[in-house]
Every structure is written in structure tokens, then in C-alpha cells.
Amino acid sequence: MRKSRTTSAVALGAIVAFGLTACSSSGGSGSSDDASSSGPTTIDVWLMKDSVTDAFLDEFVADFEADHPDIKADVQIQEWDGIGQKIVSAIASDEAPDVIEVGNTQVAQYAASGGLTDLSDKVEELGGEDWIPGLADPGKIGDAQYGIPYYAANRVVIYNKDLFTAAGITEAPADRDQWIADTTALNTGDVQGIYLPGQNWYALSGFIWDEGGDLAVQEGDEWKGTLDTPEALAGMDFYEQLQALGKGPKDSDEANPPQVDVFSAGTVAQIIATPGAAAKVVEANPALDGKLGFFPVPGKTSAEPGAVFTGGSDLVIPLSAANPDEGYEFVKALAGDEWQKKLATTMSYVPNKTTLAGVLDGDPGAAAMAKGATNGHGTPNSPNWAAVEADNPIKNYMTQVLTGADAGEAAATASEAITTALNAQS
Numbered sequence: 001m002r003k004s005r006t007t008s009a010v011a012l013g014a015i016v017a018f019g020l021t022a023c024s025s026s027g028g029s030g031s032s033d034d035a036s037s038s039g040p041t042t043i044d045v046w047l048m049k050d051s052v053t054d055a056f057l058d059e060f061v062a063d064f065e066a067d068h069p070d071i072k073a074d075v076q077i078q079e080w081d082g083i084g085q086k087i088v089s090a091i092a093s094d095e096a097p098d099v100i101e102v103g104n105t106q107v108a109q110y111a112a113s114g115g116l117t118d119l120s121d122k123v124e125e126l127g128g129e130d131w132i133p134g135l136a137d138p139g140k141i142g143d144a145q146y147g148i149p150y151y152a153a154n155r156v157v158i159y160n161k162d163l164f165t166a167a168g169i170t171e172a173p174a175d176r177d178q179w180i181a182d183t184t185a186l187n188t189g190d191v192q193g194i195y196l197p198g199q200n201w202y203a204l205s206g207f208i209w210d211e212g213g214d215l216a217v218q219e220g221d222e223w224k225g226t227l228d229t230p231e232a233l234a235g236m237d238f239y240e241q242l243q244a245l246g247k248g249p250k251d252s253d254e255a256n257p258p259q260v261d262v263f264s265a266g267t268v269a270q271i272i273a274t275p276g277a278a279a280k281v282v283e284a285n286p287a288l289d290g291k292l293g294f295f296p297v298p299g300k301t302s303a304e305p306g307a308v309f310t311g312g313s314d315l316v317i318p319l320s321a322a323n324p325d326e327g328y329e330f331v332k333a334l335a336g337d338e339w340q341k342k343l344a345t346t347m348s349y350v351p352n353k354t355t356l357a358g359v360l361d362g363d364p365g366a367a368a369m370a371k372g373a374t375n376g377h378g379t380p381n382s383p384n385w386a387a388v389e390a391d392n393p394i395k396n397y398m399t400q401v402l403t404g405a406d407a408g409e410a411a412a413t414a415s416e417a418i419t420t421a422l423n424a425q426s
Contacts, residue, residue: 040065040072043326044097046087049079051101051151051313056346064333071326084109084386091115096318098327104138104314105379107147112383117317117324118144126335130353134310134376141381147314148335149352151343154308154376155202155272156368157298158281161291163191163269172295174302176210176238183245186269194270195262196243198250198402199395202309203272203297208235209307209377210300215394216380216418223382225418227397228411236401236411243402250402253395260284272297275348275365294365296372310376312350344370384422393417 047057061073076097078086084106090096092115102110110116123145128136131149139147157172164170167186173179187193196203205215213231216223226232243250246268254273263271264284271277275294282289296305315331317324333339340351341359348366350373351359357370379385388394397414401407 040070041323041326042072042074043099043323043330045073045075045099045327045330046078046097047075047101048083048313049077052343052347056343060334060339060342064330067333068326068329071329073330088113088115091318091320094320095322096320098317098321098323099330100316100318101150101313102147102316104135104147104149104152104310104312105385107139107314107316108141108381109383109386110316111141111144111146115319116146117319117321118146119148119317119328120145122148122328122332126332127337127353127355130355132310132350132352132354132373132376134308134373134378135312135314135352138378138381139314147316148331150313150315150335151340151347151349151352152310152312152373152376153274153276153349154310154369154372155206155274156294156296156365156372157270158263158273158275158278158365159270159293159295160263160266160268160288161293164293167269172293173298175298176300176306179298180241180245183242183270187245190267192246192248192268194242194246194272195248195259195268196239196246196272197248197252197254197256197259198243198399199253200272201253201392201394201398204235204239204394204398205309205377205379206297206307207238208232211235211238214380216382216388216415216422218380218382223380223384223419223422225415225422227394227415227418228408233407233411236398236407239398240402251399264288275369278365294368296368299375305372305375307375307377308372310350310373310378380422382422384424387421387424388418391417391421 057075061075064073065071087100087102087110091110091113126148132152135149135152139145139149163186169182169185173182183193208214208231211231211234213229213235214226216225259271259273260277260280261284262268264281266285266288278292281292297308299306315335317327321327335352337356340356343349344351344356344359348363350370354374360366360370393414397410400410
């Protein structure tokens with residue numbers, strides 16, 4: 001039975017604070033008894049609340065069952081809050097659902113339990129060579145592909161067209177240097193060139209990746225925080241330059257105060273957010289309707305867009321699933337080109353393949369997002385990464401640097417905290 005739910009413009013785990021929860025499943029509905037009966041095999045599928053609309057899901061299930069008359073899909077909608085432990089419990093049991101939607105950055109956690117099916121032999125059939133990296137990479141642990149990319153979203157720059165025009169800026173910046181120059185020109189009088197709070201660690205992560213650094217790396221069986229590397233420090237230096245061209249608070253993130261509210265006042269030229277934020281801005285200030293534009297976060301050169309954190313979901317099949325073959329058919333259909341195109345245009349998501357991005361050309365925000373997704377990344381692929389975010393030392397580090405602390409010393413302290421969290425025994 002599907003529970004009712006509301007539609008969200010961007011319902012993405014990691015982008016909007018991915019938490020995880022699943023309700024109990026009637027795992028027996030897909031039991032082996034079904035295979036020997038005269039009726040279709042029923043598969044249990046857990047999909048997350050607000051990932052898609054009811055109308056989309058109803059259409060997909062009807063089409064899937066028509067194409068697979070021997071399979072009936074029992075889709076059960078789960079809440080994100082608390083899903084992590086429930087999925088861990090489910091895949092450790094003998095009554096796991098046949099397919100589960102999981103946050104892309106949580107695949108490592110579930111794979112570490114040994115409860116997921118290795119789908120590496122399906123990658124070629126599914127067109128995996130074209131998967132966007134921010135979904136494919138987190139779904140792969142070592143040489144094994146456990147997570148099949150489902151959908152994604154990432155941040156772009158949302159800008160006020162009137163303020164850009166008033167500053168004489170007629171096109172989006174092609175690279176970081178031009179972005180700094182344009183933002184400096186915009187930062188005059190009462191206008192903030194950009195509103196960038198001091199603790200937007202997702203944006204910082206992109207700048208670090210652009211420099212060739214990372215938040216943490218694996219060395220053998222151990223993990224090591226790497227905010228104190230020259231590359232990561234260069235990323236923080238760029239963040240500091242950009243953040244200074246606005247009046248964003250140095251000790252809070254984009255939720256405090258909500259940057260949408262700040263931007264809707266009409267005196268901020270740019271924010272870094274998912275495209276869905278634009279609708280909330282217009283809702284808060286209808287006078288901005290038609291006056292907002294989008295471009296990918298600029299990269300170090302014009303050769304490619306800036307690196308961005310990719311939030312979204314993968315589809316996994318538990319090892320203890322009663323009907324893994326039928327579950328795979330469900331995954332194959334939902335992750336296939338036909339339904340990926342419909343999903344992208346319906347929900348303004350980035351489809352799971354770079355080759356499908358053109359379907360979003362009529363949606364400026366989603367098109368900018370899809371372009372940025374070609375340089376998408378995930379957080380370090382450790383099953384303990386959630387422990388880092390719980391007491392996020394990256395945020396504290398950023399505030400320390402922006403308020404005058406020595407960047408190297410602050411980064412070393414934060415790196416040590418990341419190292420400790422990633423190597424803690426669960």
C-alpha cells in the first residue's frame with residue numbers, strides 16, 4: 001500500500017540533509033511461494049517519500065506490470081527520518097524488500113554490512129559507461145557496483161537578472177576568475193554580490209575537488225582527513241575570497257537564516273542552491289517572477305564546470321531479497337532511458353546518464369544543474385561518513401578561518417576529527 005505524500009521540487013537526501021528511514025515491510029509478500037503459484041510474483045519495493053509524485057509512480061507501476069505480467073510491484077513509501085537503522089535491520093533479516101531506494105552517500109554503509117547484492121555484471125547492460133559520476137561512484141565500493149544510479153540534483157548559481165544587467169554583465173561567467181570579477185562588480189551600494197554563509201561546506205567541497213583535493217582519503221584499511229593538504233587549503237582560500245563579496249554570516253549555514261528569504265529581498269545578486277530554490281524565492285517575492293537565471297558553478301577554467309556535490313538516490317537489491325531477479329527487472333526499468341527521461345522532466349531531476357541531459361533543455365534551472373552534474377562528486381565513500389556530518393568539524397573549521405584563525409592549524413584540527421570519526425569502530 002502506498003502512503004499519501006506531498007510533492008517536493010527537490011526531495012534529495014544529501015542536498016536537503018539526507019537522513020534515512022524505512023517502514024516495516026511485509027517481506028513475505030514476495031516469498032518463494034509466489035513463484036510456484038499460478039499468479040504473478042509480488043516484489044516488495046521501498047521508495048522514499050517525495051522522491052517522485054504519486055502520478056508518476058502510478059504511471060510507472062502500471063506500465064511496468066503491463067510489460068511484466070508475471071510480476072506485481074508492491075511499492076511502499078518510506079520516510080527519510082530514521083531510515084538508516086531500519087534498512088540495516090532489514091538487510092540483515094531474511095525478509096528484506098526486493099528493491100530499496102537509498103541515498104547515494106549511504107551505499108557504503110549498507111555495503112559494509114555485507115547485505116547488498118553485487119550488480120557489477122549488470123553495469124554494461126544498464127549503460128553504466130554513461131552514468132553520472134556523483135551517483136555511480138558512491139554506489140561502487142572497491143570493484144563491486146552495489147548501487148544503481150536513480151536520480152540526482154546538485155547546486156547551481158541562481159542569479160538576479162536585473163542586478164546583473166544593472167552591473168553591465170550580459171553573460172554568465174565562464175570560469176572562477178571571471179566569477180570573482182563579476183561578483184566584485186555586483187557588490188556595490190546596498191547590493192550583495194553573492195550571499196554565501198560561512199558554513200556552506202557543500203560549496204567548499206566543490207572548490208576543494210576543483211583543486212584536486214578531497215575531504216578525506218583511504219589509505220589501506222584506514223581513512224585520513226585531508227582538509228590540511230595544499231589542495232584543500234587552496235579550495236578554502238577561494239571560498240574565503242568569494243564569501244567576502246557579500247554579507248553572509250560567518251558562523252552559520254544556508255539554513256540559518258534561510259538564504260531563500262535573504263535572496264527574495266531583491267538586493268542579493270547570487271546564491272548557490274538547487275534550482276528548486278528559485279520557486280521558493282518567487283513565492284516569497286512574486287515581483288522576482290521571470291527575473292531569476294541559472295548557471296553552473298564556474299570551474300577553474302572554461303573547459304568544464306566547477307565540481308559540485310551530487311545528492312540523490314541509488315537503487316539496491318538486498319542479498320536476502322526473496323525475488324532478486326524480478327527486483328532487478330524493476331530496477332532495470334526505472335533506471336532505463338525511457339523512464340529516466342520522464343522522471344527528469346516531471347521532477348526537474350538530473351537523469352542518471354550524461355547522455356540524457358538534453359531532455360532538460362527546456363528547463364533552464366535543470367539544464368544548468370545537468371551541466372554541472374558532469375563534474376559531480378560524492379562525499380568520501382566510507383560507511384562512517386554519517387558520523388562526520390553528525391558533529392560536522394568542517395563547518396567549525398570554515399568559521400574559524402573566516403574569523404581570522406590560521407587556516408593550516410584549523411584544518412589540521414578538523415582533519416584529525418574527521419580521521420577519528422571515520423576510523424571509529426561501529
